[in-house]
Structure formats: C-alpha cells, structure tokens
Amino acid sequence: MTHTLVIGGGIAGLSAAWALATDREVVLLEREAMLATHSSARNAQIWLPIDDDRSTGPLAVRSAQLWTQLLGSEPRWLKRCGAVAIVTADRQAAAVRGARRGGVTAAPIDRARLRELAPEVADLPGGAVALEVNGAGVFEPSVMMDTLAAACRARGVNMQTRANVVALELHGAEISGVRLADGTSIRADEVVLAAGAWASALAETIARPVDLVPYRRHLVLLEAQRASPSIVWNFAEPSEVYWRSESGGVLVSPCDQVASEPCLPVTDPCALEHLAERLAHIAPDLCQAPVRTSWACLRTFAPDRELVLGQDPAISGLAWFAGLGGRGMTIGLAGGELLATAMRGEPHPLLAGMRVGRSV
Ligand SMILES: Cc1cc2nc3c(=O)[nH]c(=O)nc-3n(C[C@H](O)[C@H](O)[C@H](O)COP(=O)(O)OP(=O)(O)OC[C@H]3O[C@@H](n4cnc5c(N)ncnc54)[C@H](O)[C@@H]3O)c2cc1C
Incomplete structure (x- = not known):
C-alpha cells in the first residue's frame, strides 16, 4: 500500500x-x-459559481453533488437564498455563461426587481447591470x-x-x-x-x-437589518464589494487584496475606511452601520x-x-x-x- x-x-x-x-x-x-x-x-460562506473560467463551473457542480451525498440532503449544508450580481455590461454574457456552467442561472433584472432583492442598493455603478442569480446561496463551513x-x-x-x-x-x-x-x-x-x-x-x-501568493481580505459584520435574504455582489470595478445577511446583521467585504506573508492576519483599520468608501457608492445606508466585529484571512492565488x-x-x-x-x-x-x-x-x-x- x-x-x-x-x-x-x-x-x-x-x-x-x-x-x-x-x-x-x-x-x-x-x-x-x-x-x-x-x-x-474564516470565509464569507458564499456559493456563487459564476466565474467564466474552465474549472469553476464543473468543479462547483461536482462538489455540490459530493456534499449532498456526504450530508444526505442539500439543505444540511447549503441554503440557496439567491444573489444579485452587479457586473459591467461587457461582462454580462460571461457571467450568464459562467452561471450556467456552475449549475445556477443568471438573468438581467429591472429596477423594480432589484429593489425587491436588494432594497439597500441606492444606484448601480455607471454602465453596470444587475443579474438575478438563482441557485446561489450560503453554505455552512x-x-x-x-x-x-x-x-x-x-x-x-x-x-x-x-x-x-x-x-x-x-x-x-x-x-x-x-x-x-x-x-x-x-x-x-x-x-x-x-x-x-x-x-x-x-x-x-x-x-x-x-x-x-497569499492576499489578505477583510470581512466585517455590521449592526444593520436587511429586508431581503439575497446576497449582493458588486463586481463592477473600482468599487467591488459584497454583502449578505448574517446573525441578525450584515456581513460585508470591501474585497481588498493586499499581498501578505503566510500568517493569520491582524485586521487593518484602513480596511474599514476602504469599506465605507465602497459602500458609499452603492449602499449608503450600510455605510452608517456600526461594526459588530471584523476579521481578515488569506486567499492564495497562482x-x-x-x-x-x-x-x-x-x-x-x-x-x-x-x-x-x-x-x-x-x-x-x-x-x-x-x-x-x-x-x-x-x-x-x-x-x-x-x-x-x-x-x-
Ligand atoms: C475573507 C475570505 C472570504 C472567502 N469567501 C469565500 C466564499 O465565500 N466562498 C468560497 O468558496 N471560498 C471563499 N474563500 C476562499 C476559501 O476560504 C479558500 O479558498 C479555502 O478555504 C482554502 O482552503 P485551504 O485548505 O487551501 O487553506 P486553509 O483553510 O488555510 O488550510 C490550510 C491548512 O494548512 C495548515 N498548515 C499550513 N502549514 C502547515 C504546516 N507547516 N504543517 C501542518 N499544517 C500546516 C494550516 O494550519 C491550515 O489549517 C474566502 C477566503 C477568504 C480569506
């Protein structure tokens, strides 16, 4: 052996x-x-396999099958609450294609539907569209x-x-x-x-x-209430940011990526300023919310x-x-x-x- x-x-x-x-x-x-x-x-627990690359879709679909086999039923590990993905118009087709490969669906929505799914979104970034992603969800690490x-x-x-x-x-x-x-x-x-x-x-x-290379990213839990369970992810640069409901508050990431030594990173107060700037563009009400807790961890990339x-x-x-x-x-x-x-x-x-x- x-x-x-x-x-x-x-x-x-x-x-x-x-x-x-x-x-x-x-x-x-x-x-x-x-x-x-x-x-x-120490991650954001978000299942949103819409990357239009070679591996995300097939590996996400297969992983979902394996997790459901291991746990006996899907709701034991994944709550499919849905998501709103905000992308620049030139990335819309790729996101729709990526979603299909990842076992979820993405389709453009109008302002009225956006208000239902993400009432805290004040305005979309210029040139961006909102997609409703059915099948996205929050998993239980x-x-x-x-x-x-x-x-x-x-x-x-x-x-x-x-x-x-x-x-x-x-x-x-x-x-x-x-x-x-x-x-x-x-x-x-x-x-x-x-x-x-x-x-x-x-x-x-x-x-x-x-x-x-490991890159540090922050997650921040805000004392705020949301009326919708949908995840919201604004992919439109330069203000990428995402949030979702968590433990009676809202978990947010400023989507920072600072190269780091391998370690358990300490939080950097600048990340909160960075977060406020990013939220100010898209969800100003969340900007005012007090911070309950925050942490950082590493995402490692080739x-x-x-x-x-x-x-x-x-x-x-x-x-x-x-x-x-x-x-x-x-x-x-x-x-x-x-x-x-x-x-x-x-x-x-x-x-x-x-x-x-x-x-x-
Ligand atoms: C802020 C943040 C948000 C994220 N959000 C999501 C998300 O929403 N959805 C998603 O799918 N992914 C998300 N990710 C990515 C995901 O968490 C990581 O890709 C994944 O956890 C990496 O797993 P890993 O096993 O490679 O690393 P780790 O979980 O870090 O495990 C590596 C292990 O190796 C051990 N180790 C290291 N060196 C040694 C040694 N010398 N001897 C023995 N043991 C050692 C460490 O102690 C550690 O336990 C997020 C990541 C971060 C940081």
Whole structure:
C-alpha cells in the first residue's frame, strides 16, 4: 500500500485525504490544535459559481453533488437564498455563461426587481447591470468540515493535529517524507502539499519554487437589518464589494487584496475606511452601520488564478493541491477528487491548465 502524507487540514487537505484514502494509506498532518481553523473557517460562506473560467463551473457542480451525498440532503449544508450580481455590461454574457456552467442561472433584472432583492442598493455603478442569480446561496463551513473529517476517519485516514511540518525531505530528486517541529521525521512514498497560504514556503525547504501568493481580505459584520435574504455582489470595478445577511446583521467585504506573508492576519483599520468608501457608492445606508466585529484571512492565488493541482514534474512523489483563491469552499471537494485522478496517472481535460510550476 502506498503511504501518503497530506499536509494541511483545511478544505484542500481534507478533500485530498478523503479522495486518496480509497487506495492509499493516508496520514493528514495539521499544525493547529484543530482542523480547518484558517481560510476554511474564516470565509464569507458564499456559493456563487459564476466565474467564466474552465474549472469553476464543473468543479462547483461536482462538489455540490459530493456534499449532498456526504450530508444526505442539500439543505444540511447549503441554503440557496439567491444573489444579485452587479457586473459591467461587457461582462454580462460571461457571467450568464459562467452561471450556467456552475449549475445556477443568471438573468438581467429591472429596477423594480432589484429593489425587491436588494432594497439597500441606492444606484448601480455607471454602465453596470444587475443579474438575478438563482441557485446561489450560503453554505455552512463547520458542518461541512466536521462531516468531511468524519468521512476521512471512516476511510481510515489518520488525522494528526499539532503536527507542524517544518521541512519536506528528499532522497535525490524523490520525496522521502517530512520533518516536524519536534525533530521527528515521518517517511512516506508521497507527500501532498495542501497547506493553503503556507504551501510555497514549505516547498522552498527543498528549493522548489512555485509561484503562489497569499492576499489578505477583510470581512466585517455590521449592526444593520436587511429586508431581503439575497446576497449582493458588486463586481463592477473600482468599487467591488459584497454583502449578505448574517446573525441578525450584515456581513460585508470591501474585497481588498493586499499581498501578505503566510500568517493569520491582524485586521487593518484602513480596511474599514476602504469599506465605507465602497459602500458609499452603492449602499449608503450600510455605510452608517456600526461594526459588530471584523476579521481578515488569506486567499492564495497562482498568477493566472487557476488551481495548482497534480504531481510535481520536478520532484517525484510530491503533489500539490493549492491556490484555491477565493472559491476554495465551492470547488475544493471536487478538487480533491481531481487530485486523486491525477495521482493515479489518469487523464482529465482540466489537469493541463493546473500543471504545477507552469507559472515559474
Ligand atoms: C475573507 C475570505 C472570504 C472567502 N469567501 C469565500 C466564499 O465565500 N466562498 C468560497 O468558496 N471560498 C471563499 N474563500 C476562499 C476559501 O476560504 C479558500 O479558498 C479555502 O478555504 C482554502 O482552503 P485551504 O485548505 O487551501 O487553506 P486553509 O483553510 O488555510 O488550510 C490550510 C491548512 O494548512 C495548515 N498548515 C499550513 N502549514 C502547515 C504546516 N507547516 N504543517 C501542518 N499544517 C500546516 C494550516 O494550519 C491550515 O489549517 C474566502 C477566503 C477568504 C480569506
């Protein structure tokens, strides 16, 4: 039996471990005391698969099928409350196409319907149109992560927390295992890097450069009331911002993206000013609302914003599942399945675009 180590206990690591455990002996190593405490727990919980790229649609549709299988029914993990996507007119066709591929529908709406779905929108940005996205929704990360961890255990995955990997280990050009902070080494036939913002730093321990950059983004919970359950996402630059109802308030993001070291970022007061500026354009009433709490976390991207997924062509036995960016909770579970396909050496049309090292 192949011995496989998966580094990282967020959605990427858990999805990879679950998929690989059908024909491998898998050990998952997570540095924190609990699984899924970084991006996979600190995100906006929005299911809005309308990106018109190659992978979002098919991976979102497949992930939804897998989550519903794992949880027994869709409402246990996803509430399809719908969304309003505000896009510039030149992006309308792409958003409608992306939505269709992602298993939701997007169609333009008039001012009256916009007022029903998003009464707080004072005015659309110049040249923008509003689309109603049926099938978009809000998911439950804690339920999803707990269920996936249980599914991993049921397949025999050995999950170790407080296991801080400080270096990958090589034998020639082949991976031989990892070293932990307490000095112990763990031998393995394969290592999967699913360490989120830390993936490329770990690869640097064997001098393997792969271009992945973490970007900090804030989320802010406002003391405000909304009359509609719809998510609202204004994609029209330069004032991208989104919000949705949450815990009797409104969860908002100024859609900031500042390059960061891998870490648990502290909040920056400038983000609140930035948020107020962005809301002033589109939803001035929300601008006045007091802040209940705020936090920040990292979204990690390859330069072309596609996943880094599959075997590393330079290091035998090393595989990657990284660069999940801002859609990891939506595509991650199917991404793990795709990684297992790649590691079995089977072809798949999406794999070429995700090749490890393509952007170095
Ligand atoms: C503000 C924000 C909002 C978002 N909103 C959405 C959204 O609405 N919808 C959506 O689909 N996605 C969203 N995302 C994106 C999504 O959250 C991420 O793409 C996804 O969680 C990334 O998962 P991951 O497993 O790669 O990383 P993580 O969840 O960060 O997991 C990586 C794990 O690796 C562990 N690790 C790192 N280094 C080591 C080491 N040396 N040894 C052992 N373990 C290690 C870490 O402790 C961590 O647990 C959002 C992200 C952010 C930041």
